[in-house]
Structure formats: structure tokens, C-alpha cells
Amino acid sequence: MKTTITRSMEKIVEDQILQWQKTRPRQKDVFGEVNVVTISREYGSGGVFIAEKLAKKLGYDLFHQEIIQEMAQSAKISKRIVKTLDEKGLSTLDEAISALINEKHLWPDQYLRHLMQVISTIGKHGRAVIVGRGAHVILPVEKILRVRVVCPLPYRIKNIARRLNVSGAEARKIVLKTDADRRSFIRKYFYIDASDPLTYDVVINTGRISYDTAVESIIAGLKTLK
Numbered sequence: 001m002k003t004t005i006t007r008s009m010e011k012i013v014e015d016q017i018l019q020w021q022k023t024r025p026r027q028k029d030v031f032g033e034v035n036v037v038t039i040s041r042e043y044g045s046g047g048v049f050i051a052e053k054l055a056k057k058l059g060y061d062l063f064h065q066e067i068i069q070e071m072a073q074s075a076k077i078s079k080r081i082v083k084t085l086d087e088k089g090l091s092t093l094d095e096a097i098s099a100l101i102n103e104k105h106l107w108p109d110q111y112l113r114h115l116m117q118v119i120s121t122i123g124k125h126g127r128a129v130i131v132g133r134g135a136h137v138i139l140p141v142e143k144i145l146r147v148r149v150v151c152p153l154p155y156r157i158k159n160i161a162r163r164l165n166v167s168g169a170e171a172r173k174i175v176l177k178t179d180a181d182r183r184s185f186i187r188k189y190f191y192i193d194a195s196d197p198l199t200y201d202v203v204i205n206t207g208r209i210s211y212d213t214a215v216e217s218i219i220a221g222l223k224t225l226k
Contacts, residue, residue, distance in 0.1 A: 001129060009070045013077055017084055019061065020125050034225040035060075035126040036144045037218060038135040043165075043178035044156030044171075046206045047149035048131060053215045055129040063122060065132035072115035072133070081121050093120050100138065104190060112189050134184070136199060137190045145221050148200040149214070152207045 020071050037054060041047025048064070055062035071077050085093060101108060108116070115136050122128050123139040130139075136146040151159075153175070161171035186194040197203050202221050204214045 002107055004033070008165065009067075009074065009077060012067065012223055013071065013195045014099040016061065017080070032142060034145060034222060035128075036123050036139060037129045037147060037222070038139065038144055039129065039131050039147045039149060040136055040200065041132070042151060042156060043148035043175050043182070045149045045151035045160040046159065046211055050149060050204070050206075050211050050214045050218075051129050051131045053211055056128075057215060058129075060127045060129050061122075061125075063128060063130045064183065068115070068118060068130070068135075069134075071118045072111060075110070075114065078118050082117050085121060085124060089121075089124050093117065093124065096140065104137075106190070108189075110175055115189075134186055134190050137186070145202065145218065145225060146200045147218055147221075148195075148203045150203060150205050150210055152205075153206050 012048070036062060037051075037060075039047050039054075051062060051064075058218045071081060082090070082093070097113075097120060100106070100116065106112070115133060119130065119133065119135050119138045122130060123135075123143060131194075136144070153172075156175050157168055157171045160166070160175055161168050164171065164174070166174070183194045192199060203216060204217060206214065209217070
């Protein structure tokens with residue numbers, strides 16, 4: 001099973017690299033240097049759906065948390081991703097990661113180093129929407145728009161119960177466990193609180209704001225950073 005997953009991931013990576021090679025030299029972004037959006041979200045808040053809609057509307061590449069996770073766990077794949085940068089890109093990548101480690105006083109293990117390399121490489125290519133995995137901490141603040149998607153717990157429980165076809169009680173356990181795991185991940189690797197609003201530029205409450213309105217709000221935010 002692991003071999004199948006690895007092969008599938010390698011295909012995804014090769015397709016992405018081909019996409020970068022084909023389109024990047026010809027593309028000009030209307031938002032200037034800020035052309036990466038990171039999306040952190042509470043489980044069941046709809047952050048993934050907003051990310052998908054946003055990437056489609058902007059014509060950006062979408063990187064789900066699960067894709068980033070697989071890339072970072074494989075030394076072979078993370079190395080392949082990094083190799084898409086030119087010599088200057090590789091040099092600035094190393095400098096940026098070293099600066100982040102020193103600034104945050106991190107003690108990175110192999111996984112975190114690969115994670116930082118993968119996300120930083122994606123950030124350098126630009127025109128991307130990145131979901132989760134601490135991308136809002138890893139990438140330079142001046143180069144990204146950091147979004148946090150939240151929603152009241154009762155709404156999120158209903159969303160997950162409907163999506164997974166489970167009871168309300170079971171959905172509540174899943175939501176709380178997933179939220180706790182995500183907070184723990186960010187705290188373990190980056191020493192910050194994932195729910196701290198000061199680490200984001202835009203916070204959207206989908207209990208009151210529709211997904212489409214959220215997408216328009218994010219695009220409006222990008223325009224102010226031109």
C-alpha cells in the first residue's frame with residue numbers, strides 16, 4: 001500500500017514540476033510579489049472548500065495539507081521539489097530556512113527540514129494556495145497573505161456529521177480531536193498558538209460569511225498588498 005501511495009505522490013510531484021516548467025515563464029501575476037495565500041482552518045469550517053474555490057478563481061496551484069505531508073515525509077520527493085529552483089533560488093532558500101530556525105529558536109528534525117524546504121520551494125514558485133502544515137509561519141510574511149478560517153463549534157459538528165455520515169456525538173469527537181492535533185502540530189514545531197489571530201492577516205468566520213464571500217474577501221486582501 002505504501003508503494004502505491006509513493007508512486008501516486010511521485011506522479012503528482014512530476015505533474016506539478018511540469019506545470020511549473022510550462023507556465024511560470026509566461027505568467028504574470030496581477031497581485032505583484034504577494035501571490036501566495038496560506039490557509040489555516042478549524043476542522044469543519046470549510047477552509048478546504050474556500051481554498052479550492054480561491055485557487056480555481058485565481059488560476060493558482062492548490063496544495064492540500066495531505067499533499068504537503070506526503071512530500072515532506074519522503075526525502076526523495078522533497079529533494080526533487082527543491083531541485084526545481086535555480087542556483088539563486090537554492091541559495092536564498094537555505095538562507096531563509098536558517099533565518100527562520102534562528103528567529104524561532106527551532107530544533108528541526110528531518111521531517112521539519114523537509115517540510116520547510118517543500119513549502120519554501122512552493123512559495124518561491126508563487127501563484128499558490130497552501131492549506132495547513134504551518135505554511136503561514138514558514139514563508140516570509142511580506143510575501144504571503146495569511147488566512148485563518150473559523151466557525152462556531154455547533155456548525156462544524158453539523159458539517160462533519162453530514163460529510164462523514166456519522167452521529168453528532170461522533171462528529172464532535174472527531175472535530176475536537178482534529179483541532180487538538182493541529183494545534184499540537186503547530187505548537188510542537190513552531191512554538192506558537194495556531195488560533196492566535198495576530199499570526200494571520202485575514203480571519204473569516206464561515207458561521208456568518210459564505211464561501212464565495214470569503215473568496216472575494218481574500219482576493220480583496222491580496223489587492224491591498226500589491
